[in-house]
Amino acid sequence: MLQVQFIRDNKEKVILGLKKKYFANPEGTIEEVLETDKKRRELQVERDNVLAEGNQYSKEIGKLMKDGNKEKAEEAKQKSASLKNKSKELNEEVTKLEKSLIELLYQIPNIPHKSVPEGKNADDNEIVFSVDTFPELQEKALPHWDLIEKYDIIDFNLGNKVTGAGFPYYKGKGAKLQRALINFFLEEAGNAGYLEVQPPILINEASGYGTGQLPDKEGQMYKLEGTDAYLIPTAEVPITNMFRDTILKSDDLPIKITGYTPCFRREAGSWGADVRGLNRLHQFDKVEIVHIEHPENSYDVLLQMRDHIEGIIKKLELPYRILNLCGGDISFNAALCFDMEVYSAAQKRWLEVSSVSNFETFQANRLKLRFKDKNNKTQLAHTLNGSALALPRILAAILENNQTEKGIKIPTCLQKFTGFDLIN
C-alpha cells in the first residue's frame, strides 16, 4: 500500500507509474484518493476541536464537583453532552472516510522503479541474460511427465485419488531428490548468511493483508472452513509477517531469513493444456529468501539476491535466463522484479523457477514494519523476497535435460544429498 503522504507529494509521478503498470483510470483514482484524504483531514480537525472542548468541560466538572458546586456542574454537563453527540457524528464520518481511503489505497499497485521496462505483457519483458547453448537431447527424448512414469518416481493418479488434481506423490528416488533439493537450497542460503526458520504454513487474515495477498488474491488461497486461517501460498507470508507491527533498531538491519515450506495455490481458472505434469501444482515445495533492508541498500541487495539464485541454478547446471519484468507484467506489490527461468529441453519451454522482487515500502506500510534511522527517526523499511528456489519446475528441467539412455543423471551438487547419481 502506498502512503497517502507520498501520493500527496508525488501526484504526477504516481500517475505516470500507474500508467506504466497499465492501471485503469490512474488520474481519476488518484484524484479520488486526494479528495478523500483532504476531507478526512478537515473532518478530523473538526472532530478533534469538538473533543478538545468537551475534554475541557469534563475537567471543569471534576473541579466543580469537588468544590461542591452542583448547579454549575449540571450546566457544564449539559454543554458537554451536546458536544459529545456532535463528536460522535463527526467521528463516524471520519471513520467512514478512513475506511474508504484504505479501500482505495488497497486497489493501487506499487509504483514501478525507473529501470522497469515499458511494456504491456510477458512478450515485452526485457531479457537481461540468457544462455545461448541448450542441451542436445536424443531423438526419443521424453517430456518429464513421461519420464516420471518410466522411472516411477512421481504418482499423479495416487494424488488424484487421495486428494485431487495437482497433489502428486513423490516416490522412492523422486522423494529423495525432492529432499535433496530442499537441503541443497537451504544449505546454499545458510552459506549466504540467511537465518533458517521453519514457519507455520497457516496464516491469519491480518498476515494475509500484511503482505498483500488479501484482499485482492483471496481466490488464490485455500481457506480453512470455520476459521480465519489460510494455507500459505508462499513462505513469504509467514516470514515477512514475523516483522509486522515492529520497529527495528538501526543495527538490526539487514535481516536475512530463509525457510522451506510447502506452498498451496488454488490456481483458480488457470488449469489447462500448458500445465501438464509438474508445470503447475496446487501443492509444491519452495525455499524462500526474505530481506528487511535499509531503503538506501535495497536495490544493491536485490541484485545480490538475484546473484544468489543465479548461482544455485548454475550449480544445478541448468540453462537459464533472467527477465526484467515490464510494467504490464510485474506484480501488484513489486517495484522491480526479476524472473528466473530454466529451459526444459524436452518441452522446449522456459519455466519460471524464481521471482525476486523489491517491494520498497509497499509491504512495510501495510505491515507497519519500521526502523529507527541514525537520527532516531522512525521510517518504513524496505522488504524484498525471492524464491531460491521453487522445486517442481527445477525437477522437471533436471529430469528432461539430464535424461540419457542409462537414466537420469543427478547434478553433481546434489549427489551428496541424494546418495545416488542416477535415476534408472
Place this chain on the structure above:
RNA sequence: AGAGAGUUGGCAGAGUGGUCGAAUGCGGUGGUCUUGAAAACCAUUGUACCGUAAGGUACCGGGGGUUCGAAUCCCUCACUCUCUGCCA
C-alpha cells in the same frame, strides 16, 4: 475441551471513576564529575494522526457499551498462565 487467574510504556511493576500518557525500579540516550572507565548525580526517554509552529486528538490485549468524564465499571472476542482432560 472444562475450571480458575491474568493481559498496563523496551522490560519489571503500581494504579478500581476526574489533575493518569500513566507512580516506581531497571534498561536506553545526553550531560556533570574523572587521565579514562565504573559509581554517583542531573536531564531526557512510547506510537499514530492533524498542524509551519504553539499545540490538539487518540491509544493501558482487540472490538463494543455505560458516564459530562474510563487503564479503572459492563458486554464480547483473542491470547497467556495454573489445575484437570486429551495427545504427536
